[in-house]
Amino acid sequence: MPPEALALLPVTTAAAERSDAARNRQLLLDAAEQLVREFGADGVTMDAVARSAGVGKGTVFRRFGTRSGLMLALLDQSERKLQAAYMFGPPPLGPGAPPAQRLIAFGRARLAGIEVEGEMRRAADDSSRYSSPPYNITKSHVSLLLREAGAAGDIALLADSLIAALDAALVLHQIRVLGYTTEQVADNWERLVRWVLADASVE
């Protein structure tokens, strides 16, 4: 599947809206986005959005149904903005910079929108996972080995990043949906470890 065809998928849904309704909706989303920036995601209530956009609270409810509907719309909007920025925007995020620089910029841009994305995920509530004893035992073990192997950078953050590559939902998707073997996934893990420790001495 060519990445360009795939990349244009979500933009089409917005095109179906009548343009005045779309403008109205955009006004509310801009107000909500501004509230996230100023007060964090917790500051985004239907009430606050209505007040900030100068409309009645009923308008916000009619538009988005629930607060989680509003959050979903915000998530969709920030995804599409990021998408436009990396496909058509100025370098280093957009075309024109070397790929490694664009990749670095992509991660940084994604991190800038992490609050809104996180609020959506919190609705699904998997947030206690990283505070759980099993996760932290695993993290201690991986951190210890990284330290012993002489890894550079912030060891704890690096441990989180590596463990994320072993996430069960992700790996099962790779195996069951994408058709990889466990061995291929394990080889990907091994390459990742070897790259991370390339400056250290991997025996």
Next chain:
Amino acid sequence: MPPEALALLPVTTAAAERSDAARNRQLLLDAAEQLVREFGADGVTMDAVARSAGVGKGTVFRRFGTRSGLMLALLDQSERKLQAAYMFGPPPLGPGAPPAQRLIAFGRARLAGIEVEGEMRRAADDSSRYSSPPYNITKSHVSLLLREAGAAGDIALLADSLIAALDAALVLHQIRVLGYTTEQVADNWERLVRWVLADASVE
């Protein structure tokens, strides 16, 4: 916090059980684990576990409450087995091998238990995420840049692994609970990208 103190946490809960009850429970868990190996996680029903362990179905329900309770117990058991293996077991997973080798073995061992872990996660139902258009647009973009940058290995698997490091729930945990700044998280991302592309030409 010393990793050893943390690592001994979950073992203590089992010690509180009376030993015959614990033996009984272990019998059922062994039967369930055997069913997972033979038929996959979907083959583990309360009925099948009872039949396989030669007890009444009521016994399995009394022990674990629900199928998801049984899955949770299996998850806990496989976590504790893995923990014992990397702390006290033979190398390369256990002590005695160089840290990089132990790290590689750790990932491979974790992948071996991924079915049970995945079944638990499926209960929380975040499984459609990796099939969603937004995820796949992101993955196309990251894959494209990795390819352009001359990355080695399986590009699609590598893209999954890198994107996992930007997971919103993980990053927000790092920032809100662990006290990192977004800048520190972004620097960790940049180091990761640079290591992965070290053999390619990162400008």
